[in-house]
Amino acid sequence: MKVALRWHVLLIGFVLTTGAAFAADNPTPSTKTAPLALRPGHAGIASANALATQAGFEVLAKGGNAFDAAIAVASTLSVVEPESSGIGGGFMATMHVASGNRDVFIDARETAPAAVNPKDYLNPDGTPNRDTALKGPFSAGIPGEPAGLVWLAKHYGKLPLADSLAPAIRTARDGFKPDNRLLGSIEDEQKNLQRWPASAAKFLPNGKVPAAGDIWRDPDQAHTLQLLAQYGNAGFYSGKTAKKIVDAVHAAGGNWTLKDMSSYSVKERLPITLDYRGYKIITAPPPSSGGVAIAEILNILSGFDLTKVDQVHRVHLVIESMRRAFRDHNDYLGDPDFVKMPLNMLLSPYYADGLRQTILPDKATPSSMLAPSSGEDPGMHTTHFSIIDADGNMVAITATVNYVLGSTFVADGTGVLLNDEMDDFALVPNKPNVYGLLGSKANAPEPGKRMLSSMSPSIVIGPDRTAVIGSPGGSTIITQVLEGILAFIDGGDAHDVAAHKRFHHQYMPDVVMTEPGTFDASTSEALTKMGYTLKQREPWGFMNVVIWDRRTNKVDAASDPRRADGLGKVQ
Incomplete structure (x- = not known):
């Protein structure tokens, strides 16, 4: 077997439940003896929620490609499946760009804030403090998904970012019926959500878990997405949204700065x-x-x-x-910008x-x-979706806020549920994280460093069939x-x-x-x-x-x- 790691890294400036899978068939008959098709002529999307999959097809119908559809799916999942992913988290994307026949990897993983201190994650006796690592602002890394969505639209999409974000904005503004997975997650994390007023306001309207069949609206997230659509990175990583997030983190005892937000960048890597x-x-x-x-x-x-x-x-x-x-x-493994592996x-x-x-x-x-x-x-969290468009562009994206409902901490006035990805660092070397994974100094937290992930979005090209594949599931991914x-x-x-x-x-x-x-x-x-x-x-x-x-x-x-x-x- 030959393995090639194409390993040059390019730093880019600013910068991605009802399960559903749909595909549109080409009615033209074909046989196994016919020449292999060069493009599908039709599209397929598989995601964890019907509304997200429909959002992807809505954007394809506007003339978008797989990358535009990916923006629509990811942002809609942020609204309807916040237990697994969202604009307060990050994603990794393995992509095939049909034009030029090239493969790309987008790293919109979260980063540690500049003031990160491993001592903040220890109990007085030196054992890991699981609450600090998993709940509240200390557990959160600087989000990467918004920057990733902007990057996809700017460099790979065909439509304006606002068009691709429109379904998510509409869903958050007008409301949707939460599925049983989301309702169950809110019920399971109710005590943690009640620790922070903005979290309780978002997930526990009227002080209780929403009932099945209720219409749930998220106007704050709709507004945040609208600012992202209008101003790109500046709409999230600077200005009013960034200040609200940083102020909320500080008010709850966290250590983020506006510079942490403004200095976030996506990395485009070769897979x-x-x-x-x-x-x-x-x-x-x-x-x-x-x-x-x-x-x-x-x-x-x-x-x-x-x-x-x-x-x-x-x-x-x-x-x-x-x-x-x-x-x-x-x-051995960690952030390649910090660790020689x-x-x-x-x-x-x-x-x-x-x-x-x-x-x-x-x-x-x-x-x-x-x-x-x-x-x-x-554990078994995160989300994944797969897309192939009519031209043969392919996207495998795994997105996450880490554990169920992330940090359970919502930044007041933004609708942004922050991740708890700091637990994916080896906060205490050779002590397991929430997924039972061990780590060494290679994955120790440092300012601006990306925490190791199990996310494995993949594309498989065989002699006559191609698959876009991935899954959530912690270390089982x-x-x-x-x-x-x-x-x-x-x-x-x-x-x-x-x-x-x-x-x-x-x-x-x-x-x-x-x-x-x-x-x-x-x-x-x-x-x-x-x-x-x-x-x-x-x-x-x-x-x-x-x-x-x-x-x-x-x-x-x-x-x-x-x-x-x-x-x-x-x-």
Whole structure:
């Protein structure tokens, strides 16, 4: 297997629940013997909410492209799915630009404020202060999504930013009916939301959780989005909006400054590109750990023919590859603008050869034999959407405010729910964050630094089919996307890939998480005899997939069926 990390970084100035998936079909018949299509001629969108997917199609109908549609989807999700993402958070985007046939990665990840101090995240006894790391203004990094949306419109879109933001502004102003996931999140976080008046005013109107069927409006966020549409970056990172956010953070004891806001910049990077058995995989570079881990796992697996091993040994090989990749994730990775990482080593097929030799053929390798550490269960938050437009432009965007409803802190007068991404730093080296992931000095907080992420938006180009894929899910994002890629390579359609049963191992804790029904009784028994500890938990993730079959020139879009409110549709 050949892996190429195209690793030049360009600093840009200022600068992205009812699940839904839609695709528009081309009625022109085609056969498998016909030449491969050069452009779809139709579009597909899969996102976590029907209103967001519809917003994307609304913008496409105005003459926009996939990048304009991405702005519409992301901003609408900020309104209707704030438990997972929003303009108070950040995103990572893996994109294919049809004109010029080039691949791009947009890093709109949050950054640490200049006054960051690791001591603020410690209890008096030196243990991690989970409340400071996860709730309130100290838990929040400087948002990147607004700048990312501006960057997409300016450099890749066809429409004015105001046109692409219009559906989100309308939805926030006129109102919508919250879905059960949002209502449940508000109920779960009610006590935290009540700690800050602006949070309670936004999420607990009349002092209580909104009822199913209520119309919920967010006029403050509508106004903030309108200023962003009118003035671009200046409408969020300077002027009245920035001052309101910084004043609110200070009033609650935080340490942001106007300079933190005005100095935020998006980074445009070249994605990690690798070849796995004839499939080109385009995925996220650091500060995402996802692409490196996926590449390392696939490098290891490339030495095996998974089609010629039984189910038990296929799972065994995948788990052992996951284990080794997550070990390296913990030790080496961070923000490439601050940390020198041994990426040539981690992405080398020769390094993978060495790791492959450490896998025993019929026995699990205890993680304690690789290096001692500890961890906890990963969480299941964030959001992902996938888009292919009629010209073949592709966008895979994973966006987040980190934990459910982020910091639960809303900046008064803005409608902006701030993220709690500071917990994604290694605030205390070798102590697990909320997702059970460990970290070293490579991911320690520093002024202006981007925290490590598991987000893994990816594009997979095969001999005759192309997939745009990604998912939320904390540390499980990496293994979900990996297993989705393998399911696509095995021939699965969009529904098959999104529905594929999942398992997860992240080095520590040394357990294999499984969904109900992932393994039959005989497979579970065989894995247990090999030394694995299996732990069943509720289904996880919210994968959204769009697949373009270039033989038949059909687009297929699917939203994860694990969500009762999910929807997959072709039109």
